Amino acid sequence: MSIQERVPERAKAAVRPSRLLGMLTVALILAGWWFWLRPEALGGSTTLVTVSGNSMQPGMLTGDLAIVRKTGDYVPGDVIAFHIPKDGGEQGGVVIHRIVDGSADSGYRTRGDNNDWYDPWRPRPDDITGELWLHVPGAGRVVMTMADPLVAGATFAALTAFVIVAGGGRDDEDSTAAPKNEVPS
Secondary structure (H helix, E strand, O other), rough: OOHHOOOOHHHHHHHHHHHHHHHHHHHHHHHHHHHHOEEHOOOEEEEEOOOOOOOOOOOOOOOEEEEEEOOOOOOOEEEEEEEEHHHHEEEEEEEEEEEEEEEEOOEEEEEOOOOOOOOOOOOHHHEEEEEEEEEEEHHHHHHHHHHOOHHHHHHHHHHHHHHHHHHHHOOOOOOOOOOOOOOOO
């Protein structure tokens, strides 16, 4: 008699709610990501910015993650991420600094918290990626590492292998079928 044959029907049924709970948890995590963290590239209002440099110290350090969201209403004191204007009208890199003064019409005057000088640019609303919504110390390094195709591919392969191995113990046979050694009555 196999182990599977000795498991009472109640125990088999008890697995189903836990599996449902797992699927519900995954669905809630995905829904939360979709509503609060979905990047702008996928129609959301969120952008991930990895802090680089010392201009926002001591509050933000190199390698920190800044999650910014478009609000459309920026005032002095807000920390914003914006694209540096390049010659020829193209957008350059992204800077994350604090608004010191200015307006949407005249452009905002910005400066890093650790700088004694103002930035030479005056970003307007179209240049602004978003206002600081969430700051996660050190997480920018993780995001940048995961952006490496080799790391992302290896992570995907490992997760796929885990799902295959973890799902290997499922019983796909009809639990009401008679055991192979017995004749149904």
